Amino acid sequence: MTPDRSHLDWLESEAIFILREVAGECARPALLFSGGKDSLVLLRLAEKAFRPGRFPFPLLHIDTGHNFPEVIAFRDRRAAELREELLVRSVEDSIARGTVRLRSAGESRNAAQSVTLLEAIGEFGFDAAIGGARRDEEKARAKERVFSFRDGYGQWDPRNQRPELWDLYNPRVNAGEHVRVFPISNWTELDVWQYIGREKLEVPSIYYAHRRPVVRRNGLLVPVTDLTPPGAGEAVEAVSVRFRTVGDVSCTCPVESVATTVDEIIAETVATRVTERGATRMDDQTSEASMERRKREGYF
Amino acid sequence: MSGVDLAFKNGLRLFGGEIHAAKKPEIMGNPSEAPAHSRRLADQGMNHTGSVLRFTTAGSVDDGKSTLIGRLLHDTKQILEDQYAAVARASTKRGLASPDLSLHTDGLEAEREQGITIDVAYRYFATPRRKFIIADTPGHVQYTRNMATGASTADAAVILADAGKGLLPQGKRHLYIAHLLGIRDIVVAVNKMDLVGYGRSAFESTRDAFVRYAAPMKIPNLQFVPISALAGDMVVERGAAMSWYREPTLLERLESIEPAAAVRARPFRFAVQLVQRVRGHRRYLGRVTSGTVHAGEEVLVLPSGRGSRIDAIYTFEGSRDSALAGDAVALALADDLDISRGDLIAAAAGAPRAAQAVQATLVWLSGEPLDPQGRYLLKHTTRTVRARVAAVNHVMDVDVLEPHAEGARLGMNDIGHVTLDLAQPVFADPYAEDRAMGAFILIDPHSHHTVAAGMLR
Numbered sequence: 115m116t117p118d119r120s121h122l123d124w125l126e127s128e129a130i131f132i133l134r135e136v137a138g139e140c141a142r143p144a145l146l147f148s149g150g151k152d153s154l155v156l157l158r159l160a161e162k163a164f165r166p167g168r169f170p171f172p173l174l175h176i177d178t179g180h181n182f183p184e185v186i187a188f189r190d191r192r193a194a195e196l197r198e199e200l201l202v203r204s205v206e207d208s209i210a211r212g213t214v215r216l217r218s219a220g221e222s223r224n225a226a227q228s229v230t231l232l233e234a235i236g237e238f239g240f241d242a243a244i245g246g247a248r249r250d251e252e253k254a255r256a257k258e259r260v261f262s263f264r265d266g267y268g269q270w271d272p273r274n275q276r277p278e279l280w281d282l283y284n285p286r287v288n289a290g291e292h293v294r295v296f297p298i299s300n301w302t303e304l305d306v307w308q309y310i311g312r313e314k315l316e317v318p319s320i321y322y323a324h325r326r327p328v329v330r331r332n333g334l335l336v337p338v339t340d341l342t343p344p345g346a347g348e349a350v351e352a353v354s355v356r357f358r359t360v361g362d363v364s365c366t367c368p369v370e371s372v373a374t375t376v377d378e379i380i381a382e383t384v385a386t387r388v389t390e391r392g393a394t395r396m397d398d399q400t401s402e403a404s405m406e407r408r409k410r411e412g413y414f
Numbered sequence: 415m416s417g418v419d420l421a422f423k424n425g426l427r428l429f430g431g432e433i434h435a436a437k438k439p440e441i442m443g444n445p446s447e448a449p450a451h452s453r454r455l456a457d458q459g460m461n462h463t464g465s466v467l468r469f470t471t472a473g474s475v476d477d478g479k480s481t482l483i484g485r486l487l488h489d490t491k492q493i494l495e496d497q498y499a500a501v502a503r504a505s506t507k508r509g510l511a512s513p514d515l516s517l518h519t520d521g522l523e524a525e526r527e528q529g530i531t532i533d534v535a536y537r538y539f540a541t542p543r544r545k546f547i548i549a550d551t552p553g554h555v556q557y558t559r560n561m562a563t564g565a566s567t568a569d570a571a572v573i574l575a576d577a578g579k580g581l582l583p584q585g586k587r588h589l590y591i592a593h594l595l596g597i598r599d600i601v602v603a604v605n606k607m608d609l610v611g612y613g614r615s616a617f618e619s620t621r622d623a624f625v626r627y628a629a630p631m632k633i634p635n636l637q638f639v640p641i642s643a644l645a646g647d648m649v650v651e652r653g654a655a656m657s658w659y660r661e662p663t664l665l666e667r668l669e670s671i672e673p674a675a676a677v678r679a680r681p682f683r684f685a686v687q688l689v690q691r692v693r694g695h696r697r698y699l700g701r702v703t704s705g706t707v708h709a710g711e712e713v714l715v716l717p718s719g720r721g722s723r724i725d726a727i728y729t730f731e732g733s734r735d736s737a738l739a740g741d742a743v744a745l746a747l748a749d750d751l752d753i754s755r756g757d758l759i760a761a762a763a764g765a766p767r768a769a770q771a772v773q774a775t776l777v778w779l780s781g782e783p784l785d786p787q788g789r790y791l792l793k794h795t796t797r798t799v800r801a802r803v804a805a806v807n808h809v810m811d812v813d814v815l816e817p818h819a820e821g822a823r824l825g826m827n828d829i830g831h832v833t834l835d836l837a838q839p840v841f842a843d844p845y846a847e848d849r850a851m852g853a854f855i856l857i858d859p860h861s862h863h864t865v866a867a868g869m870l871r
Contacts (some may be wrong), residue, residue, distance in 0.1 A: 276863060
């Protein structure tokens with residue numbers, strides 16, 4: 115009788131295989147690291163794929179400038195602990211260069227990240243950008259390949275994707291083109307938390323329940339920050355919340371929660387009636403196809 | 415409005431009613447009588463540790479495939495409220511009177527606008543037994559290409575048939591492609607039992623027709639379940655309408671399939687992905703392609719043909735005694751050999767053959783047909799070699815499932831038997847015996863497109 119492998123073992127092995135394929139086939143890859151939970155899982159998988167060696171790629175963070183301070187501190191500490199190279203490129207710099215133009219100063223910079231990301235890919239000549247996107251996050255992502263081709267303008271053409279069969283990935287590109295690689299494509303939010311629990315991974319504190327001033331707006335809990343002040347007539351409440359996703363401050367909302375441990379988060383994840391992005395992202399709700407449109411333009 | 419849309423709408427009225435009832439749906443049983451075997455993770459504690467089963471679904475639009483997937487996701491509590499609300503919003507925008515669940519499975523803007531499914535989509539659900547990954551492939555446009563893609567990573571296939579119509583040509587094609595792609599566990603879901611009064615004879619005549627047709631394929635595990643995706647009978651819950659059927663439900667069938675044993679029983683194969691030097695010693699990084707390996711075992715390294723012994727098996731956690739097909743590990747050998755990416759480490763007894771003039775079945779994926787004078791790149795495991803087409807022996811007519819040899823031309827969605835000449839050998843097993851060791855893709859060296867999926871004979 116052979117010992118069995120759990121679903122986490124299977125997902126982990128698949129992701130390690132994918133990371134090693136990137137290293138074997140791509141000339142200049144980078145791993146996108148934000149300090150968020152999915153990219154922290156990616157870092158652990160990279161350790162499993164390459165330790166005791168160094169990672170065969172630098173870490174790259176596209177900084178919107180609208181961050182939760184806990185997450186940035188965590189990002190820097192984790193990169194230093196791993197002794198891996200961390201590159202940071204900022205949306206601020208793209209604004210200064212004039213390649214990003216915002217309609218208003220406080221506008222969400224989530225979509226603007228695409229510009230800065232493509233600039234960084236061009237600057238360093240990356241031919242592969244590894245990211246922590248998952249197919250269960252959003253319906254446009256459900257059709258995404260593991261190795262997903264981007265043309266010279268960074269565009270994704272969902273109707274003309276390379277067929278992807280077995281585990282025979284095809285990352286071949288011409289100069290100026292690149293692939294996005296998603297090693298945890300087949301993971302769900304629940305898998306991620308179970309893995310964080312199994313591996314005892316540290317994640318930024320805002321993933322756990324804490325009291326925070328919020329206002330209730332369109333069914334979302336909008337955190338009260340300098341960038342997202344309460345509107346006229348809106349009541350500010352202190353609510354026990356946690357973040358399910360961590361992105362640009364101006365468009366990421368927490369959910370009500372009392373979960374202070376990974377097991378409690380897992381229990382809430384199993385019982386939830388709302389998806390990860392549905393409860394938390396203001397920008398995904400603007401149109402039926404907002405994620406798909408951003409992705410076509412080079413968004414992650 | 416076509417019958418198809420109507421079927422979805424009927425399906426969705428039911429889904430909508432259930433979700434908005436804000437109570438347990440009737441089919442889930444009365445809350446006061448908790449079911450003995452709940453399918454909900456929430457009822458079972460969260461830490462299911464079962465294995466993963468990847469399956470593909472095949473069926474034409476008329477067979478109710480979207481409804482079945484919706485049913486599986488819904489009854490295992492995977493369709494969440496905001497997703498349902500999005501489906502309802504999109505349906506209203508399209509002028510539909512009631513929510514259309516196919517909009518849940520159609521992800522792209524063009525699909526929602528045109529009411530079609532373009533590409534393979536992946537969906538996830540979990541029960542306390544295991545995690546499932548569905549490769550959801552469209553049944554109408556480019557079904558050969560898409561079904562082959564979905565089937566290539568699948569352990570099992572669910573093929574839909576219509577209880578009122580029995581075995582149709584498309585059912586034969588779906589069975590053929592699933593079998594061609596080497597799927598050993600196939601469940602035929604005989605759907606729309608509600609439209610034939612849940613009668614046993616409709617189920618049995620459909621089943622018997624499939625069994626007769628599939629007999630020459632010798633499919634190791636071919637099973638049948640009568641279902642109503644619309645009403646939910648025998649999908650996740652048994653329902654009350656088919657007491658004559660005493661075998662497992664569709665979900666129970668999927669929960670009981672164990673695909674790992676066969677591949678673990680194969681001779682050991684390990685395609686090298688990367689080579690790492692640790693304190694002067696080489697480690698070979700990769701995932702066990704097939705079989706099982708233990709420290710101390712004799713191996714053969716290809717293409718060099720040199721023999722050695724497994725000195726150690728490493729993971730991030732440390733060293734271990736053995737590794738199974740699918741495990742990502744690092745191997746160290748007793749001898750210092752020159753090994754690089756694309757080489758194969760294999761069991762010394764029963765090493766694979768070197769193949770340089772290869773016979774293969776191709777599924778052509780590209781809009782540009784096969785160029786008989788063309789040069790392609792062939793990627794097999796982690797090894798990529800140059801390939802030339804020596805002969806197109808025949809092309810399968812997928813409509814009648816007969817080969818025709820004259821004027822053989824391989825275009826998109828065609829399946830053909832070819833002879834390829836390779837610039838260097840690959841070390842392979844026949845696909846029918848070992849999928850991972852017999853599969854390859856062809857890449858156009860100029861456009862870099864993946865143009866064909868191949869299976870070595």
